[in-house]
Amino acid sequence: MNQTLLSVKNLKTHFPMKKNLFDKGTQVIKAVDGISFSVSKGETLGIVGESGCGKSTMGRSILRLIEPTEGSVKFQGNEVTTLNQTDLRKMRSDMQIVFQDPFASLNPKMTVGAILGEALSTHQIGQSANERKEKVKELLKKVGLSPIHIGRYPHEFSGGQRQRIGIARAIAVNPALIIADEPVSALDVSVQAQILNLFQDLKETFGLTYIFIAHDLSVVKHVSDRIGVMYLGKIVELSDKKLLFQHPLHPYTQALMSAVPSLDPDVKKERIILSGDVPSPSNPPNGCAFHTRCKFRKAVCESVIPREIQVSEGRFVRCHMYDEEYSKEFK
Incomplete structure (x- = not known):
């Protein structure tokens, strides 16, 4: 298992x-x-x-x-x-995270070496500054960047390169x-x-x-x-x-x-075209949240929140169509 x-x-x-x-x-x-x-x-x-x-x-x-x-x-x-x-x-x-916008998640005043080195020092990885510097160079290689980039700032990279730096920061702490x-x-x-x-x-x-x-x-x-x-x-x-x-x-x-x-x-x-917009999370519909846009909706969908139904091993769905208590209404 x-x-x-x-x-x-x-x-x-x-x-x-x-x-x-x-x-x-x-x-x-x-x-x-x-x-x-x-x-x-x-x-x-x-x-x-x-x-x-x-x-x-x-x-x-x-x-x-x-x-x-x-x-x-x-x-x-x-x-x-x-x-x-x-x-x-x-x-x-x-547990680490890689963000959507690499430019916003990287400190523009810090070099790549300092950004990655900070992650290492924060989690006490590496015995000395020189050891952490070598580790940073290894990280840059692993994400497809050159060690010569260690002294550059985020604005000197393309969007894809910045995201590689964000990924390097995430994997730095193992x-x-x-x-x-x-x-x-x-x-x-x-x-x-x-x-x-x-x-x-x-x-x-x-x-x-x-x-x-x-x-x-x-x-x-x-x-x-x-x-x-x-x-x-x-x-x-x-x-x-x-x-x-x-x-x-x-x-x-x-x-x-x-x-x-x-x-x-x-x-x-x-092509299935959904009608209407996504409801506001501050005022969700009663019952099934999707019923306002669903072509299969029945009365039960407007009043009862669907349960999580296990359809098969490892497969789950939240829909009354697959709930034995209500499925007959959809036939």
């Missing part, structure tokens, strides 16, 4: 927000609203969904860069949500898990492929485990073993990659899949 590295149960991250300047009442933005999944050692779990569905908030909540409101996050058997700051800092050497938060969405398509290949190479070299967040299904397909589909703060479908692309279950997943272009001219796909 595969060893579970990370286990997330009923994770919620809610943000209170004042309705307006004169109203003392508050609304709650349910950015992450009851997410559960596990990640095995050496696996890549892809998380995909539209912008604003809570993917990035989920990633940051797991690392406690944003404090979760409720739920459990267990990493290597330890409960992350109750760690004090000292233990949390120690844990972060095992983590077990890396959360990649839309790491290629700000890059040119030609550069995206290079960075995705780098992620794959580093995974094999260091035995890494990834949570790979993206809004592009083709990107997630390239790197993932399993894929979770998010909609309005919830994972609505979780499946092995191959099964998900062969036979998507949830109507939202089906709509996303229909938008993926095929390179085979003989393959004809019906």
Whole structure:
């Protein structure tokens, strides 16, 4: 059996927000609203969904860069949500993040050598400054950059090179898990492929485990073993990659899949156009959050929140169509 590295149960991250300047009442933005999944050692779990569905908030909540409101996050058997700051800092050497915008996440006043060296010194890697400098040069080589770049500043690099520096910073402390938060969405398509290949190479070299967040299904397909589909703060479908692309279950997943272009001219796909916009997380619909845009909706969808249904081994979906209690209404 595969060893579970990370286990997330009923994770919620809610943000209170004042309705307006004169109203003392508050609304709650349910950015992450009851997410559960596990990640095995050496696996890549892809998380995909539209912008604003809570993917990035989920990633940051797991690392406690944003404090979760409720739920459990267990990493290597330890409960992350109750760690004090000292233990949390120690844990972060095992859990790292690569951000979407490499320019915003790198200090413009520090050289590449100082940025990577800071990560090493913070986690007490290397016995001396010279040893850390040699380690920085090795890191640059491993991400496809030259050691001569060690004295340059972030603005002297291209977007793809800056992202390589961000990846080098993440692997510098020998983590077990890396959360990649839309790491290629700000890059040119030609550069995206290079960075995705780098992620794959580093995974094999260091035995890494990834949570790979993206809004592009083709990107997630390239790197993932399993894929979770998010909609309005919830994972609505979780499946092995191959099964998900062969036979998507949830109507939202089906709509996303229909938008993926095929390179085979003989393959004809019906384009599913979703009506309306994504509802506001501060005022989600009753029942199933997707029912306002779903062509299969029934009365039950408007009033009852779908349960997570296990369809087969390792495959889950949140939809009344697959719930024995309600499935007959859809026939």
